[in-house]
Amino acid sequence: MSQVLREHIQQLVPLSDEEFAYVLAHFTPRKFRKHQFLVQAGEAVSADFFVVSGLLRSYFTNDEGKDHILQFAMEDWWISDYQAYFGQAPATLSIDCLEPVEVLCLSLENREKICADLHKMEHFFRKKSNAGYMALQRRILSLLTNNARQRYEELLRQNPALFQRVPKTLLASYLGVSRETLSRFSA
Template structure:
């Protein structure tokens, strides 16, 4: 739970008493490689904070094609947020790509914690805002850049993921073929 406190205190300080209260809203879960946290069609009850490991958030279209929305790593939050906030069935999957640990909490817990402790409401607002900004930047990059530009930006933002995630999944995330990614990767060596 020390990692949770450090994560929160990057945005807002907490007293020991406040953190003792905050920690009661989270549960630790160990996750195996290839284990799913969310399947399409599940009731989406939880939001997850990644403590360790790498996770793939994706959906599958009607033709069976996979689209990766996010790779989540340490200190990233993840869920099928449309389903989580609207309390409906998931349309996404979350799969663990590299064994790790997550903390999870429910929407009701998040709402109560935010209502009871203004610092946590501020924390969640900042995290949500930052996530929204990152999503807009990703969409902008996907819509208006070349594969080379997308790869360069991914490499700059997530250099540790280049070595830890299979190239097939990086290609899917960037919206390029595996062959195109291989050419881009070879050009950077």
Template sequence: MSKLLREHFEKITALTDQEFDYILSHFTTKKLKKHQFLVQAGDQVKYDYFVVKGLLKASFTNNDGKEHILQFAMEDWWVSDFQAYFNQTEAILDIDCIEAVEVLCLSLTNREKLCSEMHKIEHFFRRKSNFGYIALQSRILSLLNSSAKERYEELLQRSPILFQRVPKTLIASYLGVSRETLSRLSS
């Protein structure tokens, strides 16, 4: 478990054993079963979650009851309701387990403490945030400018493993198309 987290940090910044042990001491572990919620709309969001094992989806349900999937998160990814996490407000997203999940939990207090004490960690999270902004912008632009077929092909190229691990109804929701449209796109 800690090996994956260390490898993740070291994609951006090298750490000594002592530094990593100190960083790891600020995380807690949580395990959930398939179909359990990590976060539900209305919850206080105390943690940012690093996925060690399993697959989750972050979604928003509108006033008409329609679910919109914002993100899938699998091993080596971070997930949270970031608006609620950083503002310490109630969640507007649901994050639930598509598979059994094991996550490492980092509270905002511990994140801020690590960032203030270790330039390397502040640098790491700044870079991760930058990557996240880029990915979010790309996703929004894709939804605005790309056809359903183009969005499907882009997702298939970027994350082919999702098509093996995620039910087609959820992939369709993520792409903003019906299940029937997804079937036509994939044939």
């Protein structure tokens, strides 16, 4: 588990063995079963989750009970309800496992500690946050300006592995189309 995190961090910042050992000591490894929740709407969010293995989805359930998928997360990705995590407020999103999952959990307190103690990690998290903001903006603009086929093709181009691992009903929900429409695109 630790090697995956180290390689992930070292894509952006170099760390000595001692620095990485310090950083790793602030993470808690956890395993979850398929269909188990990491975060449930209305509850406190204890961590930001780095995905070592497996696949998750983050979604919002509206008043009518319809789920709206915001994000999938697989190996080498981060996921949480960031509004709740940073704001220390109850979650508005739910995050569950689409496969068995292994994650490294980072509490907000530990994140702040390692950022205060290691400027390199503050730089790392700033770069990761910036990349997340850019991805979110691309997704919103895609939803606002692209038709369903364009959104499908964009997702297929950016994340082809999702199409092998995510059930079509969930991909359709993420893209904002019916299961039948998605089937026509992939035929």
